Amino acid sequence: MDFIGNWTRTHDINKVSQDLDSQQVVLFGWVQDVRDLGGIRFIIMQDRTGTIQITILKKRVDPEVLQKSDLLQKRFSIAVMGTVKKTNMTPRGIEIIPTQIKLLNIAIEQLPIDITGKTPANIETRLDARALDLTAESTIAVFKIQHTALQAIRSFLFEKGYLEVHTPRIIASATEGGAELFGVKYFDQTAYLAQSPQLYKEQLTMSLEKIFEVGPFFRAEESHTRRHLSEFTSVDIEQAFANADDVMALLEQVIHHVCVTVKETCSNELHVLKYKFEVPELPFKRLTYTEVLESLKEHGVDIPWGEDIPTEAFRELGKLYPFFYFVTDWPSKAKTFYIKPRRENPEVCEGFDLMWRYIELVSGGTRIEHKEQLVCRMREKGLNPESFKYHLQAFDWGMPPHAGWAIGLERLTMVLSGRKNIRETTLYPRDRIRLTP
Amino acid sequence: MDFIGNWTRTHDINKVSQDLDSQQVVLFGWVQDVRDLGGIRFIIMQDRTGTIQITILKKRVDPEVLQKSDLLQKRFSIAVMGTVKKTNMTPRGIEIIPTQIKLLNIAIEQLPIDITGKTPANIETRLDARALDLTAESTIAVFKIQHTALQAIRSFLFEKGYLEVHTPRIIASATEGGAELFGVKYFDQTAYLAQSPQLYKEQLTMSLEKIFEVGPFFRAEESHTRRHLSEFTSVDIEQAFANADDVMALLEQVIHHVCVTVKETCSNELHVLKYKFEVPELPFKRLTYTEVLESLKEHGVDIPWGEDIPTEAFRELGKLYPFFYFVTDWPSKAKTFYIKPRRENPEVCEGFDLMWRYIELVSGGTRIEHKEQLVCRMREKGLNPESFKYHLQAFDWGMPPHAGWAIGLERLTMVLSGRKNIRETTLYPRDRIRLTP
Numbered sequence: 001m002d003f004i005g006n007w008t009r010t011h012d013i014n015k016v017s018q019d020l021d022s023q024q025v026v027l028f029g030w031v032q033d034v035r036d037l038g039g040i041r042f043i044i045m046q047d048r049t050g051t052i053q054i055t056i057l058k059k060r061v062d063p064e065v066l067q068k069s070d071l072l073q074k075r076f077s078i079a080v081m082g083t084v085k086k087t088n089m090t091p092r093g094i095e096i097i098p099t100q101i102k103l104l105n106i107a108i109e110q111l112p113i114d115i116t117g118k119t120p121a122n123i124e125t126r127l128d129a130r131a132l133d134l135t136a137e138s139t140i141a142v143f144k145i146q147h148t149a150l151q152a153i154r155s156f157l158f159e160k161g162y163l164e165v166h167t168p169r170i171i172a173s174a175t176e177g178g179a180e181l182f183g184v185k186y187f188d189q190t191a192y193l194a195q196s197p198q199l200y201k202e203q204l205t206m207s208l209e210k211i212f213e214v215g216p217f218f219r220a221e222e223s224h225t226r227r228h229l230s231e232f233t234s235v236d237i238e239q240a241f242a243n244a245d246d247v248m249a250l251l252e253q254v255i256h257h258v259c260v261t262v263k264e265t266c267s268n269e270l271h272v273l274k275y276k277f278e279v280p281e282l283p284f285k286r287l288t289y290t291e292v293l294e295s296l297k298e299h300g301v302d303i304p305w306g307e308d309i310p311t312e313a314f315r316e317l318g319k320l321y322p323f324f325y326f327v328t329d330w331p332s333k334a335k336t337f338y339i340k341p342r343r344e345n346p347e348v349c350e351g352f353d354l355m356w357r358y359i360e361l362v363s364g365g366t367r368i369e370h371k372e373q374l375v376c377r378m379r380e381k382g383l384n385p386e387s388f389k390y391h392l393q394a395f396d397w398g399m400p401p402h403a404g405w406a407i408g409l410e411r412l413t414m415v416l417s418g419r420k421n422i423r424e425t426t427l428y429p430r431d432r433i434r435l436t437p
Numbered sequence: 438m439d440f441i442g443n444w445t446r447t448h449d450i451n452k453v454s455q456d457l458d459s460q461q462v463v464l465f466g467w468v469q470d471v472r473d474l475g476g477i478r479f480i481i482m483q484d485r486t487g488t489i490q491i492t493i494l495k496k497r498v499d500p501e502v503l504q505k506s507d508l509l510q511k512r513f514s515i516a517v518m519g520t521v522k523k524t525n526m527t528p529r530g531i532e533i534i535p536t537q538i539k540l541l542n543i544a545i546e547q548l549p550i551d552i553t554g555k556t557p558a559n560i561e562t563r564l565d566a567r568a569l570d571l572t573a574e575s576t577i578a579v580f581k582i583q584h585t586a587l588q589a590i591r592s593f594l595f596e597k598g599y600l601e602v603h604t605p606r607i608i609a610s611a612t613e614g615g616a617e618l619f620g621v622k623y624f625d626q627t628a629y630l631a632q633s634p635q636l637y638k639e640q641l642t643m644s645l646e647k648i649f650e651v652g653p654f655f656r657a658e659e660s661h662t663r664r665h666l667s668e669f670t671s672v673d674i675e676q677a678f679a680n681a682d683d684v685m686a687l688l689e690q691v692i693h694h695v696c697v698t699v700k701e702t703c704s705n706e707l708h709v710l711k712y713k714f715e716v717p718e719l720p721f722k723r724l725t726y727t728e729v730l731e732s733l734k735e736h737g738v739d740i741p742w743g744e745d746i747p748t749e750a751f752r753e754l755g756k757l758y759p760f761f762y763f764v765t766d767w768p769s770k771a772k773t774f775y776i777k778p779r780r781e782n783p784e785v786c787e788g789f790d791l792m793w794r795y796i797e798l799v800s801g802g803t804r805i806e807h808k809e810q811l812v813c814r815m816r817e818k819g820l821n822p823e824s825f826k827y828h829l830q831a832f833d834w835g836m837p838p839h840a841g842w843a844i845g846l847e848r849l850t851m852v853l854s855g856r857k858n859i860r861e862t863t864l865y866p867r868d869r870i871r872l873t874p
Binding site for chain 2 (some may be wrong): 001003004009012025028030031047048075076077079104105106107108111129130131135139140144147150151154158161163164165166167168169170182183184185186193200203204206207208209210215218220230231233240241243247263353369370383387393394396397398399400410426427428430
C-alpha cells in the first residue's frame with residue numbers, strides 16, 4: 001500500500017475542466033469502475049464531487065503505472081497524478097493521462113451494492129450497507145441539499161437576531177404529555193430522552209427572547225410509515241412577544257428562502273435526482289381546520305369536528321392543495337396542552353401546521369403564558385401539574401407572550417429532494433429497530 | 438392583564454439612543470427594578486439587549502399610566518409606548534417618558550435571586566432558578582459569545598467545503614471502548630447514548646469526505662470537576678485524505694478565526710463579563726508528549742513515560758504555557774484504539790490534544806484506515822472486534838486515510854468568556870444529578 005506522502009490534492013474532480021488542458025493535476029478518490037478493452041484501460045475515478053475518466057494506453061504508459069492499474073478494483077482508494085487532456089470520447093470532454101498512481105486502500109471484491117448506480121438496490125439492502133450506499137452520487141445529492149437547506153435556515157434566523165441554543169436531551173419527565181418516550185438509566189434515576197426542546201425553549205423566551213435550536217430528538221413510536229423516524233432532527237424556534245401569526249409569517253419567509261437557496265445552489269444535485277420544484281409564492285395559503293373538514297366532506301371524506309385529521313384524509317387534501325399550505329384554528333382538544341385557546345372562542349386554538357401536500361412539515365402556535373391557564377389545561381389533558389413543577393415555576397418569573405414552531409428536517413429534505421421514503425433523508429436511520437452502531 | 442394587540446416593537450433597548458430624541462418608541466421587555474422617589478418614579482426596563490430608564494413624573498403623567506405603574510414589580514413583563522428624551526441623569530444619556538404602558542404578565546414578589554446583579558448568588562442557587570438566572574446580563578453575555586463562536590466555526594468550515602451531518606445518538610455499542618455509557622431502553626433492546634460520532638464520521642469520509650457535526654453527546658461519568666458535563670456539545674470534524682498535521686493546521690485556523698470574531702463582535706459582552714483575551718498568534722506551540730514530561734520533570738512533577746497526564750500536572754503545565762498549545766506524539770497505549778500509531782515508531786501515535794492552559798479543549802488525530810491494523814488494536818485494548826462488526830465492514834469498502842478532531846463547545850466557551858465553572862457555559866447543566874425539569 002502507498003502513502004499520500006507529500007502529495008497535495010490540486011482539484012476536486014468536478015473542478016477539472018477543459019480549461020486545464022495539458023496541465024498536471026493530483027486527484028484523490030476511489031475507483032468506481034474499471035473497463036479493460038485490450039490495449040486501453042479506463043478507470044472511472046470518483047470523489048464526493050463527481051467522476052472522471054483515467055485513460056491508460058498500455059503501450060505508452062509508464063510500466064509502473066500499468067502495473068499499479070492491474071491491481072485496481074472497485075472502491076479501491078487511490079491518488080492519481082496526471083495530465084488533463086481534451087477529448088471528445090467522454091461526456092465531460094476531458095480525460096486524465098496518469099503519470100503516477102498511488103494505491104491508498106483496498107476493498108473487497110464482492111461489494112453488497114452496485115456503486116455505479118446501474119443496478120439500483122432496494123432501500124433495505126442499501127441501508128444494510130449504508131456507508132457504501134452513501135457513496136452513490138444520488139445519495140450524496142440528498143445530503144448536500146439537506147446541508148444547504150439547514151445552512152439557509154440558520155443564516156436567515158441569524159440575520160433576524162435569533163440566538164442558537166443547546167437544551168438538554170436527558171430530561172426528567174414528558175414534554176408533550178402524549179408521545180412515547182425512551183427511558184434512560186441516568187445514574188441511579190430513571191430519565192427520558194427529550195421528544196422536543198419545547199419547555200426549555202419557552203423558558204428561554206424570558207431571557208434570550210428569540211432563540212432557535214437544531215438537533216436530534218426522540219419518539220419511541222415504532223415506525224409504520226415512510227414519514228416517521230424514532231430519532232429525527234428538529235429545527236425549533238421560539239420567540240417572545242409574538243403570536244402564531246408572527247411566527248407563521250417568519251416561517252413562510254424561511255421556507256421561501258430555503259427553496260430559493262436550494263434551487264440556486266443545488267442545481268447539479270437536483271439534476272442528479274431528476275427532481276424539479278417550483279419556488280412557492282408568498283403568502284402561503286391559509287386554511288382553517290373547519291375549512292379543511294368542509295373541503296374533505298365535499299370530496300367524500302367525513303371527519304367529525306374536533307377529531308384529528310388522519311393521514312389518509314391528508315392524502316386527499318394533498319391532491320386539492322398540491323403545495324405548501326397552513327392549517328390553522330385547530331380544535332383545542334386536538335392540540336397539546338401548551339397551545340393557547342383563542343380568547344373569543346376557546347374551543348379553537350392558535351396552533352397551526354404547515355403542510356406540503358400530505359406531509360406535515362411544521363407544527364407551531366401561540367403558547368399559553370399564564371400559569372393558571374396552563375395548569376388548568378394540563379388537568380384537562382389528564383396531566384399532573386406536579387410533574388411539571390420545575391417548568392411551571394418559570395411562569396412565576398415573568399413569562400412573556402410567546403410563540404414558536406418546529407420543522408422536521410428530514411421531512412423538509414423529502415420535499416426538497418423529492419424522496420418518498422424518509423429513510424433516504426437520514427444518514428443512518430434509527431427506526432429500523434435493528435440497531436447499527 | 439393587557440394584550441400586545443396591534444403594538445409592534447420599534448426598537449430593541451440597546452438601539453434607543455440620543456439620535457432618537459423626541460421620537461416615539463414602543464419597547465417590549467421586563468421590569469428590572471422600580472425606584473419610587475415621591476413625586477417621581479423610575480422603572481428600569483430590561484430586554485435581552487440591555488436596560489433603559491422609564492421616567493414617570495407623577496403630576497404630569499397620564500393618570501392611567503401612573504395607575505398602571507403602581508402595579509409594577511420586578512420581572513413583570515411590559516410593553517411601553519413613550520417618547521425618547523435626552524437627559525444627563527442616566528448613564529446612557531436618555532430616558533423614556535411613557536404615554537402608555539401595557540402589563541403583559543406578572544411575576545411573584547419573592548424572586549429566588551437578585552436580578553439586578555447587585556447581590557450575586559452562588560452557582561447552585563442560580564441553577565435552581567436557571568430560567569430566571571438566564572435573564573442576568575452577564576449570563577446572556579456568555580451565551581451570546583457561545584452562539585458567536587459556534588457560528589464562526591460553522592461559517593469557516595462551510596467556506597472550506599465541509600458538509601454538516603447528523604449521526605445517530607442511540608447506538609448499539611460503545612464507540613471509544615472506554616468511557617461509561619448511558620443505557621437506553623430501545624423498544625425491546627438495550628442500546629446506549631453515543632459518547633461521540635466517531636465511528637460514523639469515519640465511515641462518512643468514504644463518501645462525503647469532509648464533514649462536521651455539532652450536537653449533544655453523553656458520558657456517564659459523575660462530575661467531580663468544574664470542567665466535566667455528562668451531557669455536552671461537541672463540534673466534530675473528520676476528513677478524508679488528511680493526517681494529524683492537516684487537521685491541526687485547520688484547527689488552529691478555526692480557533693484563530695473564532696477568537697477574532699468574538700473579539701470583534703462581542704466587545705459589549707466581554708465588557709459585561711469584565712474579561713479580556715488576546716487573539717492568539719499562529720502557528721500554536723507544538724509540544725510532544727515527551728517534551729511535556731521533561732518540562733514537568735524540571736518543575737518537580739515526575740510522570741513515567743506512557744502514563745496519561747493527570748489534571749494536576751496540566752495545571753503546572755498551564756503555568757508554563759499560559760495560552761493555546763498542542764500536545765502531540767502521545768504514547769499509543771494512552772490513546773484510544775482508532776488513533777494511528779506512527780509507522781517509524783508504533784509506541785508513539787498520531788493523536789494530539791489542543792490545550793488552553795490546563796483545559797483540554799480538543800482531541801484529535803490520524804485514524805487507522807486499514808482493517809487488519811484496527812482489529813489488532815481493538816484486541817490490544819481488550820475490545821471485542823465482533824461488537825464492532827457493523828463498523829468494520831465499512832473498512833472493506835475503500836476507507837480512505839483520514840483524520841479529525843472534536844472541540845468541546847462548553848470548554849471553548851469557558852476560554853472565550855473567562856468562566857471558571859463549566860456549568861456557567863451550558864444553559865441547563867445536566868450533571869447536577871437532580872434532573873430538571
